[in-house]
Amino acid sequence: MSSDVPRIECVGVTKRFYHYEHRTTTLQEFVFRQLAGKPLHVRTPTFHLEGFDLTVRTGESVALVGANGSGKSTALRLIAGIYPPTTGSIVTRGRLVAVIELGTTFQPELTGIENVELYAAALGMRRREVQASLSSILDFAGVDEFAEVPLKYYSSGMRSRLAFSIALGSDPEILLLDEVLAVGDVSFRAKCYDRLAAYAANGGTMVVVSHDMDSLPMLCTRAVWLEGGRSRLDGSVDAVVQAYLQSVTSSS
Amino acid sequence: MVSSPATARSFARQEGGAGLRDSVWGARELLVALVARNLRMRYQRSALGFLWVLLNPVLTTLIMVGVFRYVLHIPVDQYWGFLISGYFAWIFIVHSVTESAGTIREHSYMARTLAFPADVLVISTLMSRILEFVLEIILVASLLAVFRHGGVPAAFALLPLAVALLVGMALALAYPIAAASVFFKDVEFALPVGFTLLGYLSPVFYPLALVPEAWRDLYSLNPMVGLLGIFHAILYDGRVPPFSLFAISAVEVTILLVIGRQLFRWKRSLFAEIV
Incomplete structure (x- = not known):
């Protein structure tokens, strides 16, 4: 794909959620409220994203930074296609893999291999591709000897490593990472950074949400600072991280 | 303010990739x-x-044959044969719909962290039940062939068609119930009550012939009546059901499936936020 075609294009994206004072969550109440002519919900809208624009080109690695509630994770889920936008348009081009919560899709009763097959299928890998990269995935996660062991006997570190390894092994063209970089021990983390650097060097596109300001410059070249659901600053990772940290320290 | 989650001005599209997001x-x-x-x-x-x-349905069948044949005296020749002809089809509906209806809540972590059509959860749960049902039907057909028909009636060849209609019916029910149970926590409590009621309003334990003539048209509005009629005709009577029975059931299943699927898709994009 030519590098001037954006991999990710968000234009005027708004995402509305609700604060519920009252929420109808049972069929029984639904019926009673309908009969009594009462509204089903009493709620006020809150906007997690408001007029959010983002264009990411092939080979770019973009960090999303900002305070809790600034809309980073919401933005990532919208780009991933998990939530629909309330208004605005989102177009992604190419195989997209989003790692939102590490290992939550794993099944404790199934073995390592069976979980690899399931999670890889959920990320959009074909069966042939999974079989071809199975050993490299297990090897990268360092769980080769536990391949046939049910996942409930894995340590949490092993589970996270396996999940991360599958996501990286699924050969994405766009990789979205949400707060998942604090994985495993020091040596595994170093392996991950190497792998992500190689991915980026080979033209991979990446959007990373992280609070770890020290490591972001190692992964990303560009950063977007989100505040109140909008991008406040978009520029080189060093400049944006510095500006963001300055505003945090000056306001506290 | 726009009230619908997807308006003309809002869309999310993926070009290229595996197409995982777009369709089943x-x-x-x-x-x-x-x-x-x-x-x-x-x-x-x-x-x-x-x-x-296998043990569970066998024991249940024995108990019910005992109760309905010897206590309630339902006047049906070889009652055991009648019962197993329809009972397993009914139980398939109950189990598969109950299971697939709860599947989105059960796998909420998938809906919340991955982008894929939620239909896949419902359909996969249903499909995993089919194997068991097919084995049961083979067992039932064998028992009836040996102990009732003294051979394999040609009508048994129609069983795949009957099973296909039943699976379609299960999916037609599972779609809207699965969607409703994402929004309403008490659907799982309402479901067993609904199925018990529907079970007694369907010819599972007694034949259609015992329903008073005056009530029979109203009674037959329940689409389970036609479906079970097909199973009874093939398995118990060993004869080919009238074409009209197939045609009516096929139309009913198709209509319910289209409506059920539309209801599901209408709310599908909200599942990840709600569940």
């Missing part, structure tokens, strides 16, 4: 992987699993 067909590999997981969890992990799968 695009997500077929995930569908297969989920069915494999369900079957593994149910049978492979417990050595006794499959024994119970």
Whole structure:
């Protein structure tokens, strides 16, 4: 794909959620409220994203930074296609893999291999591709000897490593990472950074949400600072991280 | 302010990639992987699993034959044959719909962290039940062939068609119920009550012929009546059901399936936020 075609294009994206004072969550109440002519919900809208624009080109690695509630994770889920936008348009081009919560899709009763097959299928890998990269995935996660062991006997570190390894092994063209970089021990983390650097060097596109300001410059070249659901600053990772940290320290 | 989640001005589109997000067909590999997981969890992990799968319906059938034949005296020749002809089809509906209706809540972590059509969860759960049902039907057909018909009636060749209609019916019910149970917590409590009611309003334990003539048209509005009629005709009577019975059931299943699927898709994009 030519590098001037954006991999990710968000234009005027708004995402509305609700604060519920009252929420109808049972069929029984639904019926009673309908009969009594009462509204089903009493709620006020809150906007997690408001007029959010983002264009990411092939080979770019973009960090999303900002305070809790600034809309980073919401933005990532919208780009991933998990939530629909309330208004605005989102177009992604190419195989997209989003790692939102590490290992939550794993099944404790199934073995390592069976979980690899399931999670890889959920990320959009074909069966042939999974079989071809199975050993490299297990090897990268360092769980080769536990391949046939049910996942409930894995340590949490092993589970996270396996999940991360599958996501990286699924050969994405766009990789979205949400707060998942604090994985495993020091040596595994170093392996991950190497792998992500190689991915980026080979033209991979990446959007990373992280609070770890020290490591972001190692992964990303560009950063977007989100505040109140909008991008406040978009520029080189060093400049944006510095500006963001300055505003945090000056306001506290 | 825009009230609908998807308006003319809002869209999210993926170009290229595996097509996993767009359609059940695009997500077929995930569908297969989920069915494999369900079957593994149910049978492979417990050595006794499959024994119970067979023992449970066998014991239930024995109890019901005892009660309805010898206590309530339902005047049906070879009552056991009548009962097993329809009972397993009914139980398939109950189990498969109950299971697939709860599946989105059960796998909420998938809906919240991955982008795929939620249909896949419902369909995979349903598909994992089909194997068991087919085995039961083979067992039932064998028993009836040996102890009732003294041979294999030609009508048995129509069983795949009958099973297909029944699976369509299960999916037609599972779609809207699964969607409703994402929004309403008490659907899982309402479901057993609904099924008990529907079971007694369907010719599962007694034949249609025992329903008073005056009530029969109203009674037959329940689409289960036609479906069970097909199973009774093929398995118990060993004769080809009238074409009209097939045609009416096929139309009913199609209409319910289209409506059920539309209801599901109408709310599908909200599942990840709600569940």
